[in-house]
Amino acid sequence: MHNGKCLDLSFAATESEASAGIAQLSQRLSAQGLPTHKAGDVKIALAEAINNVIEHAYADITPAKVKVRCRLHQNWLEILISDTGNPLPGFRVPDGIPASLGSTIDELPEGGFGWFLIHELTSDIRYERSNGCNRLSLRFDFPKPS
Template structure:
């Protein structure tokens, strides 16, 4: 894993496997707190990042342990922007899933194990965009800060 911290942001690159993804998410969470991301928003960011990064590992790079994931986080006075890039498989239809959660109106033993990730990402982020260019997936997550949350510049 490589980490490059700079004024107002950081870049992180890691292997597309569960262990490195977990380490990267924890690293990002701690680093963003140090950059001044408000605590509650940092918790939201951690959940959204975990869902997005795990999707890359599990789906974009399924069966390809040689894949790499890059995360760039930049912060300004209005909020946080995160760009996740990979060269794995594209999202189906080249679009972000609708994020409709799986139904929980069923018996406990029949509850789904997944189907909530894109719902959570959409709920926690202020803006989510995806594009695929030259074989690269680019997922952008934006988190705005309320006036009370904004850090002084």
């Protein structure tokens, strides 16, 4: 897969299907040569992005499928996540600024950390909405060690 061959997976936009899909993708990417030191970052960012699809893109509408396409090259990985849910607010990737932390655990916000994590763990993020479909691209660079 280092020559850029694709790895595709599609699953229902539910928590259980997403969890199984993320585990399967992580295993298949590792088997195809994803560097061990990047595997955790990829899994966390993938889980956060797919969780956003389930919780927000399909909020108040009937969930459909989430499609994931991975292209693993020698020095980088691109993951394209597609869904037919609601678009991202403002049709753009959120800034990823972490939510303000309260002084007590009870004051911690419910969300606001996912996009921060995705921004921190990826090399590039792109989003487009076309013909009723959301397409979120996550890129992970892993240059060869010197």
